[in-house]
Amino acid sequence: MDTIQNITLKLTEHNIKPSLQRIKIYEYISKNLIHPAVDTIYEELIKEIPTLSKTTVYNTLKLFEKQNLIRSVNIDETEIRYDARKDTHGHFICTECGKIFDFNYNYNKIKINGLKEFEITQQNFNIKGICPECKNNKK
Amino acid sequence: MDTIQNITLKLTEHNIKPSLQRIKIYEYISKNLIHPAVDTIYEELIKEIPTLSKTTVYNTLKLFEKQNLIRSVNIDETEIRYDARKDTHGHFICTECGKIFDFNYNYNKIKINGLKEFEITQQNFNIKGICPECKNNKK
DNA sequence: TCCATATTTGTAATAATTACAATTTTATAA
DNA sequence: TTATAAAATTGTAATTATTACAAATATGGA
Structure with missing residues (x-):
């Protein structure tokens, strides 16, 4: 569970000082796996932290990503x-409704040609198309 | 070869009327497989077409993508x-020098879970890291 | 040639992100 | 506890890619 204690610990483990803003931002992302944008996070958290600045959200997310706590999509x-x-997973975005779905793939089975000697730090596998629900609505 | 005649034909096949601007923009992208940004294309072509507008580049690329002639990365x-x-291929971007490298992968061999019933129209497999040259320069 | 339509152009508007300096908070040592 | 330095947060202004839109130009058919 992502209790405040656990979040504090996780931030500390990633060399991030756990301020209120940082705790709340991480809490939001980890509890809402909807791949939120900066603005979404900001609009939600301003309700709890009325002094919150959007710059703080930007700074914090950059910091989180640099410290390998979250990833950008x-x-x-x-x-x-x-x-x-x-964990390794890809993202499907529906071009009709805009919703993003996670999918799993087996990275080891992919035969990648042309990347010998390349050092991989991050991967993004994105697929676009139409989700089942929107496909049904179209009929 | 991508001669002017071939480009004209290719545009026509994709239901795009072959104007000078369109031909030149497609010629540039197909001859310079460096995954250029709008600005790069514009800066190169303004040398040949002094009246070229950046809006035209934007419009044209959007049209090309819609007509399935090129893809955005x-x-x-x-x-x-x-x-x-x-053809199906992925992109590796070097976080040091910013250069983009193509790599091949076998999509059919990837075991994807969670995408049954999803209609796929486009895929982007992006990997970030450090290219061999930059890795050597760092030592 | 004339006219309708498509294309191109230029400018202004929009929106995400960053730069930066001021303010506030936190941690630490006297 | 208090003074002080460092870190974090905030707010505003600047930057930049992209889009909206209307005017100008080019194209093709009657």
Whole structure:
């Protein structure tokens, strides 16, 4: 469970000082696995922290990503989305409703040609298309 | 070869009327497989077409993508890149030098869980890391 | 040639992100 | 406890990619 205590510990483990803002931002991302954009996070948290600045959200997310606590998902052309899931998985975005779905894939089975000697630090597997629900609505 | 005649034909096949601007923009992307951004394309072509407008470049690339002639690559956080290659391949971006490298992968061999009933129209497999050259320079 | 339509152009607007300086908070040592 | 330095947060202004839109230009058919 992601209790406040656990979040504090997790931040500390990643060399991030656990301020209220940081705890709340991480809590939101880890409890809402909807790959939120900066603005979504900001709009939700301003309700709890009325003095919150959007710059803080930007700074904090950058810090989290640098410290390898979260990852950014650039599946949306207009804004960066964030994800607290750290295991290897891809993202499907529905071009009708805009919803993002996670999918699992087996990275080891992919035969990648042309990447010998390349050091991999991050991977994004993004697929676009139409989700089952929107497909049904179209009929 | 991508002669002007071939480009004209290719545009026509994709239901795109071959204007000078369109031909030149497609020629640039297909001859320079560097995944150029809008600005790069514009800066190069303004030399040949002094009246060229950046809006035209934007409009044209959007049209090309809609007509399935090229694909967009959202590997760069700040700007959209474009690619004339249509076969399945992924992109590796070096976080040191910013260069983008193509790699091949076998999509059919990937075991994807959670995408039954999803209609796939586009896929982007992006990997970030350090290229061999930059790795050597760091030592 | 004339006219309708498509394309291109230029400018202004929009929106995500960053820069930066001021303010506030936190941690520490006297 | 108090003074002080460092870190974090905030708010505003600047930057930049992209889009909206209307005017100008080019194209093709009657």
